[in-house]
Amino acid sequence: MGSTTADRTVIGHSATDKTVLFGGLPLVGLVLGFFLPRIAHWASGREWVPFHGPLKLIAAWDSWWVVVICVVVGLVAGVLLAGMALDDTLKMTITGQSVEFLKNQKTVTVPRVKVAVAFLDGKEIVLQDASSRELAREKHDQLKSEAKRIPAAFRAHGYPWSDSGDPHESEFRRWVEGDPDLSPAANALLRARSKAFDQGDKGKADLRELRSDLANLGYSVKDKDKKQYWRATS
Numbered sequence: 001m002g003s004t005t006a007d008r009t010v011i012g013h014s015a016t017d018k019t020v021l022f023g024g025l026p027l028v029g030l031v032l033g034f035f036l037p038r039i040a041h042w043a044s045g046r047e048w049v050p051f052h053g054p055l056k057l058i059a060a061w062d063s064w065w066v067v068v069i070c071v072v073v074g075l076v077a078g079v080l081l082a083g084m085a086l087d088d089t090l091k092m093t094i095t096g097q098s099v100e101f102l103k104n105q106k107t108v109t110v111p112r113v114k115v116a117v118a119f120l121d122g123k124e125i126v127l128q129d130a131s132s133r134e135l136a137r138e139k140h141d142q143l144k145s146e147a148k149r150i151p152a153a154f155r156a157h158g159y160p161w162s163d164s165g166d167p168h169e170s171e172f173r174r175w176v177e178g179d180p181d182l183s184p185a186a187n188a189l190l191r192a193r194s195k196a197f198d199q200g201d202k203g204k205a206d207l208r209e210l211r212s213d214l215a216n217l218g219y220s221v222k223d224k225d226k227k228q229y230w231r232a233t234s
Contacts (some may be wrong), residue, residue, distance in 0.1 A: 010139060010155040012091040025085070026078035033074025037066055078187065091140045092125070096157050099127065101138045110135045118154050119162040121222065132168050133233045134220050137211070171231040174223065182219075182230070189214050190221065190228055197226045 009169040032039075040058035043049040058066075091102040099115070101108040116130040140147065154161045175182075175190045182190070191212045196203035207223070214221050216228070221230045 008093055008095045009156065010091065010093050010152065010182040011153060012089055021084045022079065025082040026075050028080025029073070029076070029081070030071055033070040033072070034067060036074070039071060075102035079228065087111075090138055092138070094153050094157050094159075099136070100126075103138065108136055108138070112157075112159065115159055117160050117162050117167060119165050119167075120147070120150065121166055123147075124222075126166065128167075131234050132220070133215060133218075137222065168220075168231060172220075172229040175221075175228040175230050183217065186214060186217050186219055186230075189217070190230065193221070193228060197223075203213070 013121075037058055040055045044055040049055070087104055089103070093100040093102075095112075097112050099110045099112070099118075102108075110127050114129050114135055115127050117128050119126055121137070124137050124139050126137045129135055140150070142150070151161050151163065175194075177191065178187060179190075189210050193207055196210070198207040199206065211221055215233075218233050219230050220233055221228055224230075
């Protein structure tokens with residue numbers, strides 16, 4: 001889950017998270033590396049397995065130094081994957097002065113004085129100001145049992161928490177192309193967001209940036225199953 005002191009609560013990037021990632025993934029990589037020549041030998045004899053050429057090449061290197069190289073490569077790959085997985089995990093630091101979200105080496109800090117309400121919307125932690133504008137919407141990575149501790153962490157540092165979720169949930173409506181109740185600029189931004197869902201990491205960055213642009217126009221937007229739902233902020 002994280003760590004808690006009188007001054008701050010940290011959720012994510014706990015010692016357990018790091019132990020599992022940097023202990024488990026390198027170990028898996030090491031084991032796969034050790035058995036790779038044998039796996040390649042077995043797979044190269046199966047017609048339905050692709051990449052026969054590379055597999056036969058690896059299987060032909062039947063020597064101790066090949067095993068050593070494969071083990072080292074597997075170990076390094078495991079460490080790199082662990083680092084990438086940790087980097088893609090949300091770390092949230094809550095204090096009486098601010099909430100800080102860290103993910104993919106990007107930090108979002110929201111001052112306590114701006115937060116009128118905080119709540120969970122599915123797997124997302126949402127902070128709103130007094131005008132109902134979203135100050136942050138970040139997806140957490142906690143298990144269901146651990147996620148129950150998130151409200152307590154916010155309350156412990158003096159943040160208003162809504163157990164019933166978004167106070168403005170009923171105001172959201174699904175976006176359709178050319179919605180007449182939206183400005184042309186807002187429709188254009190939502191159209192651009194709709195194209196970003198299937199663009200991998202770049203698409204995720206675009207979705208985030210375009211959500212911020214919509215907020216500047218006075219709209220909140222959230223996503224569900226690649227569908228967009230919007231509402232006007234007051």
